[in-house]
Structure formats: C-alpha cells, structure tokens
Amino acid sequence: MAEETKAPTAHAGSSGGESRPERSGGDRPERSGPRGPRPGGGPGGPREGGRKYFRRKKVCKFCVEKIEAVNYKDVRLLAQFVAESGKITPRRLTGVCMPHQRRLSRAIKQARNIALLPFAGRAQ
Amino acid sequence: MNRNYELMFIVRPDMVEEDLNKLISTLESSVTSAGGTTKTEVWGKRRLAYRVGRFNDGIFVLMMIDGIGAVVHELERRLRVTEPVIKFLTVRTDEELKRIDKIKKIRDSKKKASAAPAATAAPVTATPEASTEAPASAPV
Numbered sequence: 001m002a003e004e005t006k007a008p009t010a011h012a013g014s015s016g017g018e019s020r021p022e023r024s025g026g027d028r029p030e031r032s033g034p035r036g037p038r039p040g041g042g043p044g045g046p047r048e049g050g051r052k053y054f055r056r057k058k059v060c061k062f063c064v065e066k067i068e069a070v071n072y073k074d075v076r077l078l079a080q081f082v083a084e085s086g087k088i089t090p091r092r093l094t095g096v097c098m099p100h101q102r103r104l105s106r107a108i109k110q111a112r113n114i115a116l117l118p119f120a121g122r123a124q
Numbered sequence: 125m126n127r128n129y130e131l132m133f134i135v136r137p138d139m140v141e142e143d144l145n146k147l148i149s150t151l152e153s154s155v156t157s158a159g160g161t162t163k164t165e166v167w168g169k170r171r172l173a174y175r176v177g178r179f180n181d182g183i184f185v186l187m188m189i190d191g192i193g194a195v196v197h198e199l200e201r202r203l204r205v206t207e208p209v210i211k212f213l214t215v216r217t218d219e220e221l222k223r224i225d226k227i228k229k230i231r232d233s234k235k236k237a238s239a240a241p242a243a244t245a246a247p248v249t250a251t252p253e254a255s256t257e258a259p260a261s262a263p264v
Contacts, residue, residue, distance in 0.1 A: 066231075068224050068227050068228075069220065069224055072213075072215065073132075073186070110213060110215060112173070113211075113213050114132050114134070114213040115134065115172040115173050115176055115182070115211055116173055117173050118174050119174060
C-alpha cells in the first residue's frame, strides 16, 4: 500500500506539465478518472514559482498492515491512537477508516475499563 | 449454543500465588461443571493505568471460556464476591473470531486468484492512453 500512495504522486508530478494543455482541450474528466484530481486542484500543483507543498495522503494503518483483530489487550497498538491526555485521537488526524475507527474506539474503551489504558492523563 | 468469551480479571498485587492458583482452579471447575471449557493465562504483575482503590498495580489473569452465557454469569457473581479481585471484564469474542476467519478465507482465495490477473493488469495502468480503464482494474 505504501508504494500505492507514492505511485499516484509520482505520476501526478510527471503529468503535471502536460495537464495544462489537456485542460484547454477540454477532456479533463476523462483524465481525472483513475486516481484523483488531487494534484491539479490542490495548491501544491507543480507550477513554477508556486509553493511547493504536498499534503501526504493519510491511510488507515489497520488496512495497510492488515490488522484485522483490534483487541483491547494490545495496549501498544491502542496507545498509538490515544492522545497524551488520554483521549481517543480523531479519525481526521490519524487517517483511520471508519470501520476500523469503530473497532478501535470500542477496544480503547474496553482497555480503559480493565485499567490497561488511562481514562484521563498518562498511564502512571 | 456455545459462545466464546474472554474474561480478564485483576487481583491485588500482594496475593500469594498459592491462593491465586486456588481461585483460578475453583473458577475453572465451575465452568467445566456447567459444561464449558476454559484456558487460563496468568499475565503476572502489571502496572495499572490508574489507581484502583489503593492499588497501583495488580496481577492480571485472562480466561478464555467456551460455554453458554450462564457460565459467565456465574463466574462474574463469584468474582464480585471474591475479595482480592479488584476488577474484571468479560468480552464476547465468537462473532469477532468468525469475522476474522471469513476475512482470512477471502484473502486466501484472492491471493490465489490474483496471481494470474495481476500480471495483465499492471501494464494497463502503466500506459496513459488506457487511463479510462484504470478504475475498473484498480479495485482488484
């Protein structure tokens, strides 16, 4: 999956130069079919003199590493998704997909109940 | 209708191993007498994430139970009246296990199936002329 996320950006970088003539040609929808109009639309498009700014696409850790069982006993895994205050980190920050976030939050809550994770603050 | 449960409980850290073993064996026997099976793991002493009563750490014990719901009910009642047990949690796992099994099966069958088409799909996505066909091949 890691290669997959890299691949579109590399593809976009190479096709960024050609995208302008195509846009005037008017067959843009056909081009944007495969993988996101992201580079064209974003501010990070490789136009000369512009800001060089790429936002890395966040991907779900559980999907990438194929972790199916999100278990309350795996404290190390769960701790990655808990803020220092003890809160569950929102999905928009971690990039976890919705099905996995549901399981994750359930597991974190179970772990809290059995004193494997803190309700608030850091673990002692 | 048997189900799988995981019952984790914490006993106070100053409990003697002998007493702990006795407690575990009584719990196990109450399960087996009700027609279930168990497997017990003692995790040993661990730090608690927060203070429970006046304890900062405890001995964690995990029991995997295969039985009916009444077994769990009885175990929980016992744990509640057992003084040295400071916390317990029961989680039903059979549906989760079933789901994981299913996913594994799908993944295995896909692995076999994708071995051949993957070779043909790769050049299609590589050529820019055929980019309209890419979405069809992408989810494979």
